[in-house]
Amino acid sequence: MKLEDVFSKESLALIERTREFAKSFFEREGTHGFSHVERVFNLCMHIGREEGADLEVLALAALLHDIARPLEDAGKVEDHAAEGARISRQFLRSLGYPEEKVEAVAHAIEAHRFSKGPEPRTLEAKILSDADKLDAIGAIGIARVFMYSGEHGRDIETSLRHFEDKILKLKDLMYTETAKRIAEDRHRFTVEFIERIRREIEGEL
Numbered sequence: 001m002k003l004e005d006v007f008s009k010e011s012l013a014l015i016e017r018t019r020e021f022a023k024s025f026f027e028r029e030g031t032h033g034f035s036h037v038e039r040v041f042n043l044c045m046h047i048g049r050e051e052g053a054d055l056e057v058l059a060l061a062a063l064l065h066d067i068a069r070p071l072e073d074a075g076k077v078e079d080h081a082a083e084g085a086r087i088s089r090q091f092l093r094s095l096g097y098p099e100e101k102v103e104a105v106a107h108a109i110e111a112h113r114f115s116k117g118p119e120p121r122t123l124e125a126k127i128l129s130d131a132d133k134l135d136a137i138g139a140i141g142i143a144r145v146f147m148y149s150g151e152h153g154r155d156i157e158t159s160l161r162h163f164e165d166k167i168l169k170l171k172d173l174m175y176t177e178t179a180k181r182i183a184e185d186r187h188r189f190t191v192e193f194i195e196r197i198r199r200e201i202e203g204e205l
């Protein structure tokens, strides 16, 4: 989908400005680098269109949702969702963005993490939560688990347990119908991968 077909010139300028601002928080790539943000953004635009969401609010929330993640990883803040919402409020207010929309973006950011923070109350918050989890399932999810393992010196067996403990449960945490469909498909592929790698590890030819 082309952003030009969906957004006005003003919206596009705001989105581009926000993208640059968000990008400046990420110094390195990795499992939670800016490429994750770009994928979540693309998923949000796809799901948001299907579900009839406010695409501008959703686009800004997607771009900003993990800006405080590098700070959390460095041990400087405790909760990147809460801190990301705080920084985003300041940023959007400084641009004169309408207050109710600032709050809509901030709520989605605050609620994107399922282990902490409030439950998503709005459609946009639900879609951001869905898109963030979808990026952990399927081929991309597999790539990210092993990338994370490489970053943390974890072996293959531990990585596989992480699929069983966490990744395989994500499909049941989707809020929107569109995300449920994508999740089912990515889930099937993940299960197939685990079965196959288990067989290879056990020496089956």
Ligand SMILES: [Fe+2]
Binding pocket: 065, 066, 069, 080, 112, 113
């Ligand atoms: Fe996050």
Ligand SMILES: [Fe+2]
Binding pocket: 036, 040, 065, 066, 132
């Ligand atoms: Fe994320």
